Amino acid sequence: MLGKITFVDTTLRDGSHALKHSLTTEQAVSVAAGLDRCGIPMIELSHGDGLGGSSYTYGFSKTDEFELLEAVGKTLRKSKLTVLLLPGIGTIEMLRRARGCGAAAVRVATHITEADVSAQHIKAAKDMGMMAVGFLMMAHMSPPERIAEEALKMESYGADYINLADSAGYLLPEDVSARVSAVSGAVKIPVGFHAHNNLGMAIANSLAAVRAGASYIDGTLRGLGAGAGNAQIEVLAGVLERCGYDTGLDFFTLMDHAEDTADPLLMRPQVIDNGSLMLGYAGVYSSFLLHVYDAAKRFRLEPRDILVELGRRGMVGGQEDMIIDVAYRLSQAAPAD
Numbered sequence: 628m629l630g631k632i633t634f635v636d637t638t639l640r641d642g643s644h645a646l647k648h649s650l651t652t653e654q655a656v657s658v659a660a661g662l663d664r665c666g667i668p669m670i671e672l673s674h675g676d677g678l679g680g681s682s683y684t685y686g687f688s689k690t691d692e693f694e695l696l697e698a699v700g701k702t703l704r705k706s707k708l709t710v711l712l713l714p715g716i717g718t719i720e721m722l723r724r725a726r727g728c729g730a731a732a733v734r735v736a737t738h739i740t741e742a743d744v745s746a747q748h749i750k751a752a753k754d755m756g757m758m759a760v761g762f763l764m765m766a767h768m769s770p771p772e773r774i775a776e777e778a779l780k781m782e783s784y785g786a787d788y789i790n791l792a793d794s795a796g797y798l799l800p801e802d803v804s805a806r807v808s809a810v811s812g813a814v815k816i817p818v819g820f821h822a823h824n825n826l827g828m829a830i831a832n833s834l835a836a837v838r839a840g841a842s843y844i845d846g847t848l849r850g851l852g853a854g855a856g857n858a859q860i861e862v863l864a865g866v867l868e869r870c871g872y873d874t875g876l877d878f879f880t881l882m883d884h885a886e887d888t889a890d891p892l893l894m895r896p897q898v899i900d901n902g903s904l905m906l907g908y909a910g911v912y913s914s915f916l917l918h919v920y921d922a923a924k925r926f927r928l929e930p931r932d933i934l935v936e937l938g939r940r941g942m943v944g945g946q947e948d949m950i951i952d953v954a955y956r957l958s959q960a961a962p963a964d
Contacts (some may be wrong), residue, residue, distance in 0.1 A: 634667050634669070635643070643673075643674060644913070644917065650688075658888055663889075666875050667706050679716045686918075693725070716945070732774075733757055735749050735786075739768050749761065753785045759786055761790065774809060789821070794913055795912055796854055799832070817842045819841055824859075825903045826908070827899055829857060846858040855913075859885075864876050871873060902931070911937045912944045934958065940963055
């Protein structure tokens with residue numbers, strides 16, 4: 628048996644993008660309770676853009692995230708309730724409220740070159756007795772050596788592990804291996820990986836991460852998530868077990884839970900359609916997709932053209948407001964019918 632892999636399920640956070648943040652309390656409790664039974668160690672729940680993400684810019688949640696956190700916090704028996712926080716969107720006060728609802732861990736997410744903005748949030752989490760994770764997004768936008776430098780900063784702030792996120796689903800397995808290896812060689816704490824499936828590489832990339840030294844791996848039921856979705860956790864569990872890793876999961880129960888609980892949630896098939904494919908091809912943040920579809924419809928544009936321009940401009944998470952600006956400018960430049 629190879630090493631132990633710790634799974635982090637983000638169905639109730641990243642999956643919220645695909646559901647337009649429409650989760651009800653009953654749905655969240657059902658998903659979380661099943662994951663708890665399956666042995667998932669960490670279950671992440673918040674708005675898709677983290678604590679405080681419910682807004683005009685990112686999309687309003689149907690149910691207040693603290694109501695969801697409180698309900699799920701009372702449900703879990705073994706799993707660690709986890710939240711995502713993006714400094715500038717979420718605040719320390721929100722983190723304190725989440726802690727009061729039962730959250731035991733927080734993943735503090737920044738752009739891949741901006742780890743320094745996580746310092747006060749990681750420290751606050753540790754002061755509250757929480758597990759704190761440094762979560763570096765858009766990992767394709769920096770070389771391995773620079774990413775290792777940012778990871779070292781988060782380690783110095785007190786992070787318990789570093790998680791690299793292929794937020795655009797742009798990386799290939801060799802790219803993942805290089806980045807995870809660089810970070811694993813630089814820090815003394817564990818390393819994790821979060822994949823998106825826009826180029827169909829989520830499982831392969833997650834496996835590459837594990838083989839390069841990652842011991843924390845993210846996934847979602849049925850791959851539910853932004854863009855073409857995340858690594859499908861029940862598939863990932865099966866693959867890693869086949870490879871000889873210790874997952875600690877009840878694989879068959881996890882399969883059944885995905886079918887019984889996640890399938891009814893799907894608003895659309897979680898497939899690699901043209902828009903999702905362009906996210907990965909152009910290196911665009913996965914949660915932009917539904918916003919791009921809305922802008923394309925409003926300005927009578929091809930979504931692909933908006934995505935290409937967003938990629939050319941190097942837009943990153945938190946710049947969703949620029950989608951409308953880009954679409955408007957493209958519409959003005961387009962020839963009249």
